[in-house]
Amino acid sequence: MTRTQNSKLGTLQARRLGQNCRHGGFTLIEMVVVLVVISLVAVLVVPLLPSTDAARLRTSARSLGAVIRYLGDRSVTTKTSYRMTLDLADNTITVKKVVNGEETAPGDPFFDRRLLAEGVTIEDVAIPRLGKLGEGSVNVDFGVAGLGEFVMIHLKGAKDRHFTVTAIPEGGRVEVLEGYREMQL
Secondary structure, three states: OOHHHHHHHHHHHHHHHHHHHHHOOOOHHHHHHHHHHHHHHHHHHHHHOOOHHHHHHHHHHHHHHHHHHHHHHHHHHHOOEEEEEEEOOOOEEEEEEEEOOEEEOOOOHHHOOOOOOOOOEEEEEEEOOOEEEOOOEEEEEEEOOEEOOOEEEEEEOHHHOEEEEEEEOHHHEEEEEEOOOOOOO
16 A cells, blocks of 8 residues: 555545544433433432531530540649630630639630531530539639539530530540430439
8 A cells, every 4th residue: 555545544534533523422312311310319319418517516516525625634734724614695615714713815726716616506514513504604614633523515406416525524534425415423
């Protein structure tokens, strides 16, 4: 074969490929089948994904648990007293340093952030000496030996979901548990 024959043959093949490409594509039936499959997958998978409300509640409970652990450790290592105030009406948590009986700013940016996400509320706080409190504000004190007494905090999210944060003074153990747990003494 000569060079011109090769180039003519190549040109013919290129034209055939071009013609085939122009006629390629998806038919309407193929498009409908793909849309049905994607819709079925979405219907089956989306309900299994965690909701953002549940994630906010879990994150808030873990943040609260981390703050309690941190306060316990910090009060022991710095030999400084702290007070964490849980305001059940406003759903706010504030931390103050206690110096000579006076509350001052803790001087730590870790405490400046908002601990509870939007839509998460403090349902109640249980302390053995006070019982279960569902309104007002509750002070949780951390002395130079750490957490002063057992505390159980119930957080509530959307759709009546709950998380329970428990803090035990001996050893500074803090647990974050899914669901509403009652105080067992």
